Amino acid sequence: MVSERKKRIGVLTSGGDAPGMNAAIRAVVLATRKAGYEVMGIYEGYKGLVYDNMKLMYENDVDNIIDKSGTILYSDRCDEFSTHEGMVKAAEVCRKNNICGLVVIGGDGTLSGATEFSMTQGIPCIGIPGTIDNDLVVSDYTVGYDTAMNTIISMADNCRYTCNSHRRCEVIEVMGRGAGDIALYTGIASGAQVILTKEVFFEKEKAFADTIAYLDELRRGGKRNFTVIVAEGIPLDIKSEYKSELAAQLAKDIDYYTGDIDPETEARRGADPDNRKIYRPNHIETKFVRLAHIVRGGIPTLRDRVTASRMGVMAVELLNAGENDKVICEQDGKLTAVDIKYAISADKIYKIMLNKKYYEAGMLNEGSEKDYLKYHKKYETFSAGMSDTDKKNLAAYAERKLAEFREVAAEASKITG
Numbered sequence: 001m002v003s004e005r006k007k008r009i010g011v012l013t014s015g016g017d018a019p020g021m022n023a024a025i026r027a028v029v030l031a032t033r034k035a036g037y038e039v040m041g042i043y044e045g046y047k048g049l050v051y052d053n054m055k056l057m058y059e060n061d062v063d064n065i066i067d068k069s070g071t072i073l074y075s076d077r078c079d080e081f082s083t084h085e086g087m088v089k090a091a092e093v094c095r096k097n098n099i100c101g102l103v104v105i106g107g108d109g110t111l112s113g114a115t116e117f118s119m120t121q122g123i124p125c126i127g128i129p130g131t132i133d134n135d136l137v138v139s140d141y142t143v144g145y146d147t148a149m150n151t152i153i154s155m156a157d158n159c160r161y162t163c164n165s166h167r168r169c170e171v172i173e174v175m176g177r178g179a180g181d182i183a184l185y186t187g188i189a190s191g192a193q194v195i196l197t198k199e200v201f202f203e204k205e206k207a208f209a210d211t212i213a214y215l216d217e218l219r220r221g222g223k224r225n226f227t228v229i230v231a232e233g234i235p236l237d238i239k240s241e242y243k244s245e246l247a248a249q250l251a252k253d254i255d256y257y258t259g260d261i262d263p264e265t266e267a268r269r270g271a272d273p274d275n276r277k278i279y280r281p282n283h284i285e286t287k288f289v290r291l292a293h294i295v296r297g298g299i300p301t302l303r304d305r306v307t308a309s310r311m312g313v314m315a316v317e318l319l320n321a322g323e324n325d326k327v328i329c330e331q332d333g334k335l336t337a338v339d340i341k342y343a344i345s346a347d348k349i350y351k352i353m354l355n356k357k358y359y360e361a362g363m364l365n366e367g368s369e370k371d372y373l374k375y376h377k378k379y380e381t382f383s384a385g386m387s388d389t390d391k392k393n394l395a396a397y398a399e400r401k402l403a404e405f406r407e408v409a410a411e412a413s414k415i416t417g
């Protein structure tokens with residue numbers, strides 16, 4: 001059949017989903033067909049590539065999906081794809097289906113898989129950064145970030161209103177395993193009093209004490225609503241299975257330690273800590289909420305639809321031009337293609353920088369320490385063969401990125417605790 005001999009581009013979404021992924025799929029399908037190629041939609045990320053689970057896509061398949069969250073191609077994390085056998089199997093599936101290039105949409109795990117696949121199996125891959133975390137260092141933006149942040153601020157606003165009625169505090173933990181961008185910017189936008197991210201190094205005891213003192217001071221001044229935003233994955237030495245227990249613990253401490261002691265009540269009842277709320281009647285009652293997967297859905301914003309569409313078009317253009325192993329990034333408002341290896345190395349260097357102080361201070365918990373050592377290994381793998389100048393530029397880029405974050409955090413600290 002003629003159509004079977006026609007060259008095809010494959011498209012897949014992998015890792016955590018992000019609003020706007022469908023807009024990217026739509027753009028890839030439409031642009032590919034306009035360019036005269038066929039397009040295969042691969043289901044469940046790399047799993048669909050390994051197990052040959054895919055279908056030809058036409059314009060109508062992507063009709064009416066631009067405003068839909070999730071991904072019509074579904075997503076998964078595929079351990080088999082990270083093995084040599086898995087990659088060989090996936091490459092055979094590509095050849096069998098006449099797939100001459102892939103567009104992969106996802107975060108750093110997805111991109112790492114793509115670069116290895118293209119290098120070892122010779123199938124050209126172009127990446128579109130799709131993750132709510134905005135944690136691709138070489139790109140100022142990742143698809144899904146804007147929608148997730150708008151969802152968070154609307155939820156944080158809701159919390160603030162009810163807090164105000166009851167004179168309460170809401171400690172809100174937000175996603176962003178490797179980056180505090182979501183926490184910093186939603187913290188500013190929701191009028192939080194305290195924002196905790198690991199980009200701004202802090203010691204737990206001091207941060208907790210400062211937070212409590214600051215909220216108490218505001219309460220004494222008559223304030224009735226309090227918001228604290230904490231980024232998930234803060235790697236402090238809490239011996240807990242759940243790394244992110246930090247935010248929940250902070251909420252308990254605010255609830256417990258704020259308020260002025262009423263000496264009369266205390267004298268009458270004794271200083272039994274269990275009675276704390278009774279002899280501190282004006283303490284700040286504190287609730288904890290984790291805004292996790294609930295913010296991965298939501299109607300994609302204009303920013304996400306437009307960026308995803310533009311990146312989808314560019315991905316197809318790059319494949320058509322014979323490019324390989326590139327991820328599309330936004331830098332200073334412009335789309336540009338960066339080597340995936342370079343992008344992944346920058347991510348690792350950034351994470352190493354970020355966690356170095358915590359590591360040296362012995363403040364990483366077991367899991368985070370393992371991650372930290374893993375970053376080193378990965379950095380060595382991905383940057384192997386890179387010139388010293390490239391490596392220097394990379395480190396300088398990562399440092400600049402961290403400095404920019406800290407600059408905004410410092411500005412924010414003028415209006416927070």
Ligand code: F6P
Binds near residue numbers: 107178232
């Ligand atoms: O990578 C995006 C992200 O949203 C992170 O912030 C979070 O830690 C992770 O996904 C959770 O992913 P899942 O539970 O879907 O594996």
